[in-house]
Amino acid sequence: MADISDFQESESEVRVYCRSYPTVFTTGKEHTLSDEDGNEYIDFLSGAGALNYGHNNELLQKILQDYISANGVTMSLDLFTSAKRDFISKFNSTILAPRSMHYKMQFVGPTGTNSVEAALKLARKVTGRFNVVAFTNGFHGVTLGALAATANKKHREATIGALGNVTRFPFDGYFGHNMDSLIYAEGLLSGKGSGIEPPAAILLETIQGEGGINVASGDWLRGLQRLCREVGALLIVDDIQMGCGRTGTFFSFEEHGLDPDVICLSKSISGYGLPMALTLLKPKLDIWRPGEHNGTFRGNNLAFVTASAALDYWRSSEFSDSIVKKGRIIRDSLERTAEKIPLQWVKEIRGKGMVFGFELNAPELAETVVKTAFKSGLIIETCGADDNVLKVMPPLTISEAGLMKGLDILHSSIVKACSIH
Ligand SMILES: Cc1ncc(COP(=O)(O)O)c(C=O)c1O
Known part of the structure; x- marks a missing residue:
């Protein structure tokens, strides 16, 4: 169990994202974050949209390292x-x-x-x-x-x-x-x-x-x-x-x-x-x-x-095409999940490209999904005025295998959370 006491004692109460994922992260590579205890998490939070190209993107990292080394x-x-x-x-x-x-x-x-x-x-x-x-x-x-x-x-x-x-x-x-x-x-x-x-x-x-x-x-x-x-x-x-x-x-x-x-x-x-x-x-x-x-x-x-x-x-349309393709995978997966849970819990699935919202009927349910997903190795946040929308926003560069793994965790977390509520 990660020691988060320094943060709790000294960091302002205004902190927010860290409350949903109570661990101490150490490294990030592509779509994966690791913590001090050696756990790995698939990242569907993507720095709230700041990590479209993933963590420590290799192409960018090399150029940055060269620039710094050359003063x-x-x-x-x-x-x-x-x-x-x-x-x-x-x-x-x-x-x-x-x-x-x-x-x-x-x-x-x-x-x-x-x-x-x-x-x-x-x-x-x-x-x-x-x-x-x-x-x-x-x-x-x-x-x-x-x-x-x-x-x-x-x-x-x-x-x-x-x-x-x-x-x-x-x-x-x-x-x-x-x-x-x-x-x-x-x-x-x-x-x-x-x-x-x-x-x-x-x-x-x-x-x-x-x-x-x-x-x-x-x-x-x-x-x-x-x-x-x-x-x-x-x-x-x-x-x-x-x-x-x-x-x-x-x-x-x-x-x-x-x-x-x-x-x-x-x-x-x-x-x-x-x-x-x-x-x-x-x-x-x-x-x-x-x-x-x-x-x-x-x-x-x-x-x-x-x-x-x-x-x-x-430079070409290849990247755009890959976003559209992976977006379809996300939508299909979310629709399959919606079919597996009681109708009264799902309000709507909406989105475009590689950003989707899975709107649940209760904020407590969305919170349980976030907690369950975290325990299973997926980081995902909620959005909406009532915090009842699960925001699916993986890095655009995520591999299809990584994406499917994350979606599988999300699926089982939603199904599990619905069965408890
Ligand atoms: C649409 C939009 N505008 C503005 C902002 C504010 O950006 P920042 O938090 O970097 O100040 C955000 C942040 O989430 C945003 O999503």
Whole structure:
């Protein structure tokens, strides 16, 4: 049994993920984590989306080791470095140009919430408006600006006041599949009597990750984009969790033909789990004055190095195809599991690419599944406002054998948990 007393005594009560997996991890390789007692775990948590390319990805590790051994610059504020130039050039040639996308890159502080803060501040500066539309169950980070746009009560309650200037609209399907929440949005934003201030931006995830793997339809997303253009608001897509290949394409919105004004990226953009965040903005929006939105750690060159190397996965369609294929394996397995347990426990299975939510009817049941899976060697988290959705999010690079093994553990854990409840 791992000794976790140092953490319990000295680490703040704010810690969270470690509460579900009470052991001390030592090494990570591809889709596997090991602990001090020599146990191995298949990782379906993937650093909450920051490890799309797995732990210590061999291709990236070698390049990182070489860079460090050659005394490559590590920290550089926003000075020009060869590592940053390589990233910029490769991101342009591998990701943006093939998709006919034209954006400037704003390197922000190293976490997702920094990217959202930059996007919101810029939208307000460009439009001269203060209001922003965000959605039910949306999650955008926990610094004040991003938290104002985040819906989850648990996160919002930590802040007394100061969460203003956001109007909340229902996400696609929030009131069930029979109510079109786009009509609601259109009615409120175009009507003169709605009392809603014209928004600087509409901020959304195309699939809500923390909010419960809620998948917006292409029609709904395109409708919102149209609405943005009509009311003079910017469309900001927060692709922090669903970008970098999670849904099968590099950006989560590619299939829907969206043309966002601003795109937020972080989590897996560095490829190696190193801190890095990026805000992409349409060139005409780049009205920042030098240093206006600043931050010390905007030049993590180790992250630039691995981020550039990770882009090699996107040189052909092979990687995308493998995500779609493994996504089918996940869906089939979850559907088989759903057939094996009493109907009253399963609410819905939803997802895309290699991210799926298995919604159970009770949070206690989901918690039992997480605990049972952990004991059997699988790390998986829950999401959704009620923490009742099992989030299946393995590294995109996981082998099919590893994936099936993880899904088997998940299957037996769900079946076992249902039999106890
Ligand atoms: C969609 C989305 N936006 C923003 C964030 C915030 O990122 P970070 O925790 O790195 O600040 C997250 C984190 O889970 C996220 O999923």
